[in-house]
Amino acid sequence: MSFEPPTNDLIRQAFPQIEDIALVDKGGFKAVYRISAGGNVEAFKLILIPSYAGNPDADSLRKEMIGRVRREVTALARCVGPETVKLGSMPLIDVKIADADYVGYSEEFLEGDDLWKLLSSGIPKPPENELRLLFATLLRGIRALWSNGYIHRDIKPKNVMKLSDPRRQFVLLDLGIAYSIQETALTANPGERMPLATYRYLAPELMNPNFRDTIDYRSDLYTAAMTVFEYAAQRHPLAQDRDDMMRTISRALHQPAKPLGELRADLSTGFCQLIDQMLKKKPALRPANLNLLINRMEGNI
Amino acid sequence: MKLFAQHGAQEGEKINEGLARGLLDGVIYSPRDVSLDTLRGKLDSLAEASAQAARLIDPQYYAIFLNGTEEARLGNLLEDYGAYFQPRRRGQLERENQIRQDLATALKFQTTLNVTGIIAPNIVIPNSLNSIEAVIAKNFIRLAAGEYSKLNDKRPMYATLAISRNALGDKQELVEFLNEITLLDEPPGGFYLLISARNTEARSDIYNTDVIAAWMFINHTLTVNGFNVINGYSDVVTPFLGAAGGMAGALGWWSNLRSFSLDRFAPSAGGGRLPIQRYLSRALLNRVTFYEFDQLRKLAPGVINKLPTDALYDPVVGSEPQRNLEVIQSWEAVKNLNSVILAGDQRRSLRNCSTAVAKAMVAYEEIQGLGIRLDPKSNAEHLQPLADGLRLFAKLAELEGGAK
Secondary structure, X not given: OOOOOOOHXXXXXXXXXXXXXXXXXXXXXXXEEEEEEOOEEEEEEEEEEOXXXXXXXXXXXXXXHHHXXXXXXXXXXXXXXXXXXXXXXXXXXXXXXXXXEEEEEEEEOOOEEEHHHHHHOOOOOOOHHHHHHHHHHHHHHHHHHHHOOEEOOOOOHHHEEEEOOOOOOEEEOOOOOOEEOOOOOOOOOHHHOOOOOOHHHOOHHHHOOOHHHHOOOHHHHHHHHHHHHHHHHOOOOOOOOOOOHHHHHHHHHHOOOOOHHHHOOOOOHHHHHXXXXXXXXXXXXXXXOHHHHHHHHOOOO | OEEEEEOOOOOOOHHHHHHXXXXXXXXXXXXXXXXHHHHHHHHHHHHHHOOOOEEEEOOOHHHHHHOOOOOOOOOOHHHHOOOOOOOOXXXXXXXXXXXXXXXXXXXXXXXXXXXXXXXXXXXXXXXXXXXXXXXXHHHHHHHHHHHHHOXXXXXXXXXXXXXXXXXXXXXXXXXXXXXXXXXXXXXXXXXXXXXXXXXXXXXXXXXXXXXXXXXXXXXXXXXXXXXXXXEOOOHHHHHHHHHHOOOEEEEOOOHHHOOEOHHHOOOOOOOOOOOOOEEEEOOOOEEEEHHHXXXXXXXXXXXXXXXXXXXXXXXXXXXXXXXXXXXXXXXXXXXXXXXXXXXXXXXXXXXXXXXXXXXXXXXXXXXXXXXXXXXXXXXXXXXXXXXXXXXXXXXXXXXXXXXX
16 A cells, blocks of 8 residues: 655655755655755655544554654664664654654765665676675664664665665665664554564564563564575575465465575675574574674674 | 584593594593592593593573472482572573572582583473473573673583473474574573483384484584584494484483483382493494394404404303493494494585484394394384485475485
């Protein structure tokens, strides 16, 4: 489902600091624009807060949605390293546009493509040094988030940008469903809902009904490894395109991931084994010493 | 995989002999069985004679609940090691401050000694990994590195993880427990891992599918997470633990130094006879009595290790070794098993384990075919649990295909 965003003129009326605006992408309840504000080019995110009219849980659901956006902005403000996207000049503002509620804020505009787009465009398979850099970047991002009590929960090729800047080649995006181990849970009626996630990139432990008691950053290690695997091999380690959601989840829970070395024999055994190990179903089997892993990926040990 | 001597009572020259023959990579001393003055001397002598050998002390804090029990066999712990070995009740250890204090004193005590690494104290988790004792044990593990860092000592520090075999049956609890101890804000350098049997004579306590699988799985999980694992009292299971990733194993000369049990510290149930000397056969993955060996070496020569210490079992005297040299043969056999089974690559090592078990089954069948009846401790009862334990371990560790 994709919503129809308001016109650019209406957005400019609601956010007068926006000078130029052009739609870049849109999804469920969110649209992303390239804007100029105060002379800077930035990415503007506009999120619809649905009315959920007729839904007895409307208030809770709206509260949850607003809470998630606030959490994303707070998390981005706390994680200031180059591996995560930075906030822009426009703070989070609630507005009403044509009788609908929205929130909007800006992030830095990143020149480049996300990995999903690159994969879809048929790029050549990346060399190991690039894959190591990608994994190290994701590990740094996970470390920064965890040090602030967050788990990303939605690391996937679509949420990683590849930039042309050699000093900052990869950036982790979209903390929209980040989980905080330090804050009150946001999910309304958690017992009656599937976990928030992209099912193709779902750490198996998140299907445990009690995952909120035990979740930690090793769920992000799983999806980071999955992202690296897919970028390296240009195929998903588990899912198949024809699978429905239940089949995808079943594979995540029960099927061993394909060894990376079988698809990329040119990569070092050590690198492939590490990615394979990160794709184990039990979190305890995923190496969790982030500093050690980053050093290893960056060739320091 | 390294092999350490598990020190105990009546050491004599056993460890020196083991070191001199190049069979040992270090020693884990038992304070219960050595006065502090003597221990200091031993550590200094060992450092001088074998500088490369690891010198460790098991603080044996896990016996602390017996402190105050009449006739508990705590040896030198009460007087010479009173700096950290004070009476405790479980309720006291439910307080984090008490744990911190006990960690601090036990760690500080060891830093004054000429050891190459420090072993942090802990209690034994007796029945369940989802219990008050498990929470206490996790707190000891969680807090150990923080307390140790205050001492500014650069030697590696190992957290003790002591679990009763009874607590290993529930795999879900085991996985959840490992989930927690592999994610620590201040991790130790490694673990000193003990699996406790109800008593040291209960062979089936350790040779049990769930126990073997869990012991291997703990080694594997901790190693994957970058921890070095020293297995105490691991005896013949040592190479299997090595295949799972363990860094070291240990065994000593008495049965209570080859299988860990708090029974060793509890009041004695009565006197006992000296055990019959045994021969550890690589082919059988087990010990047989010297007189069984004397018979088997003629009829089923496959049980002979063909290692230098075979000479200690002289057929001229009915293959009876000197009692104090029995352990030398054990150390050599386990060291050799380590070198044969452990191939560097985990999958290959696990296959080697399976092959060793399968070959042992064949060897026992051959013995049975000869009409030889073996003593209950010498028989093949350990093999099926080893074979099944390997398979269960591979499943738990998500290594399907690694062990068949």
